Amino acid sequence: xxxxxxxxxxxxxxxxxxxxxxxxxxxxxxxxxxxxxxxxxxxxxxxxxxxxxxxxxxxxxxxxxxxxxxxxxxxxxxxxxxxxxxxxxxxxxxxxxxxxxxxxxxxxxxxxxxxxxxxxxxxxxxxxxxxxxxxxxxxxxxxxxxxxxxxxxxxxxx
Amino acid sequence: xxxxxxxxxxxxxxxxxxxxxxxxxxxxxxxxxxxxxxxxxxxxxxxxxxxxxxxxxxxxxxxxxxxxxxxxxxxxxxxxxxxxxxxxxxxxxxxxxxxxxxxxxxxxxxxxxxxxxxxxxxxxxxxxxxxxxxxxxxxxxxxxxxxxxxxxxxxxxxxxxxxxxxxxxxxxxx
Numbered sequence: 001x002x003x004x005x006x007x008x009x010x011x012x013x014x015x016x017x018x019x020x021x022x023x024x025x026x027x028x029x030x031x032x033x034x035x036x037x038x039x040x041x042x043x044x045x046x047x048x049x050x051x052x053x054x055x056x057x058x059x060x061x062x063x064x065x066x067x068x069x070x071x072x073x074x075x076x077x078x079x080x081x082x083x084x085x086x087x088x089x090x091x092x093x094x095x096x097x098x099x100x101x102x103x104x105x106x107x108x109x110x111x112x113x114x115x116x117x118x119x120x121x122x123x124x125x126x127x128x129x130x131x132x133x134x135x136x137x138x139x140x141x142x143x144x145x146x147x148x149x150x151x152x153x154x155x156x157x158x
Numbered sequence: 159x160x161x162x163x164x165x166x167x168x169x170x171x172x173x174x175x176x177x178x179x180x181x182x183x184x185x186x187x188x189x190x191x192x193x194x195x196x197x198x199x200x201x202x203x204x205x206x207x208x209x210x211x212x213x214x215x216x217x218x219x220x221x222x223x224x225x226x227x228x229x230x231x232x233x234x235x236x237x238x239x240x241x242x243x244x245x246x247x248x249x250x251x252x253x254x255x256x257x258x259x260x261x262x263x264x265x266x267x268x269x270x271x272x273x274x275x276x277x278x279x280x281x282x283x284x285x286x287x288x289x290x291x292x293x294x295x296x297x298x299x300x301x302x303x304x305x306x307x308x309x310x311x312x313x314x315x316x317x318x319x320x321x322x323x324x325x326x327x328x329x330x331x332x
Contacts, residue, residue: 044292047184057257058292061283086290088190 030070037076038063041083042091050093189290189309196223196300197288201278204253204260204267211252211278213304220330222251222323223298224274224314225286228262230294236313240273243319249327253277256286256294299323301330 035052043054051059062083069079080092089095097105135143191197200212213223224240226233244251253274255263260279267277280286289298299308308326310318 044187058283061287065287085190086287087292088188088290090187 027067027071030067033070033076034063034066037079038066040093041080042093044087044091051091185293186311187292189306191290191298191306192309194306196298196304196306197285199278199280199285199288201254201280201285204255204263204277204279207260207279211276213300216252216300217304218302220249220302220327221300222249222327223254223289223300224251225254225256225289225291225294225296225298227256227258227294228266229258232313233295234266234270236295236315237270237273239314239316239319241271244273248324249331250275254285255279256291257281257283297323299326299330 038051039053041051043049043051043056043059045056045058046054049056049059051062065082066079069082074082083091089101095101095104196213198213200210203209203211222243240251243249251274253276255277257280260281263277263279267274278285283291289296293311295313297310297314298306301307307330308322310323314323
């Protein structure tokens with residue numbers, strides 16, 4: 001009798017979980033699609049959260065809306081269009097490439113090329129300047145003296 | 159001298175960008191709905207659930223559409239301003255009670271006064287989604303042809319009214 005009760009007690013939490021998880025089980029494919037899509041969308045209430053992760057009420061409503069539209073046969077692109085028509089490109093974590101966002105998309109590369117260019121110019125200029133330096137006889141002697149030819153450091157004769 | 163001018167210039171430009179950035183409110187998302195027709199709805203009135211109102215009924219009028227709720231504290235902040243505006247009678251204000259219990263909303267209006275010609279009830283927030291509502295209060299200015307001309311997010315202030323909304327109302331009413 002006792003093992004029976006234990007088995008029953010162990011099974012209980014699973015029974016409770018099954019109850020909670022029902023909406024997912026109803027249509028796991030749509031749920032997967034909805035989550036995949038909404039992970040790339042911004043929750044407008046808590047702007048640093050994705051629509052998939054936010055517990056804000058609006059996010060829940062929008063997730064439900066996405067679910068229903070997907071069930072109605074809308075494609076991902078159509079759902080995204082539905083949302084951007086209402087909330088603008090701001091809901092997209094990955095904004096579309098268009099003239100208004102060119103600076104956003106290509107600005108970093110322009111900066112990188114510009115920085116690489118000026119670095120190249122600087123190194124070249126510096127190289128030219130270094131090459132110009134030549135030593136006089138006396139300086140050469142001093143260099144040798146300083147390097148010491150194995151005798152250690154020597155002071156310049158006064 | 160020149161050596162210092164370039165970093166100084168860069169520094170000043172950077173400070174300029176940061177100063178502007180500080181003043182921007184990240185909560186104010188530009189609405190893609192401006193210049194577009196006001197999304198349609200057909201919702202029951204708060205005052206009489208048997209009757210319905212749709213934006214099409216308001217064609218030919220310039221009107222303010224204020225989305226509010228009894229649970230929204232910031233709405234209470236703009237409430238006296240809306241009451242003033244309604245008293246002046248320059249522009250009719252229609253309200254939308256967003257995701258709220260109609261009883262609670264009516265209680266707020268009974269207690270603090272009712273600036274709205276009518277209030278429609280958006281129980282499930284569907285109409286709100288169509289208007290791109292993401293935080294109440296939000297206020298839309300809709301012209302005679304049913305086009306959204308202006309949107310304000312957050313409580314309306316006297317400054318916004320005087321500088322933006324009322325001049326635009328005058329212009330649109332001509």
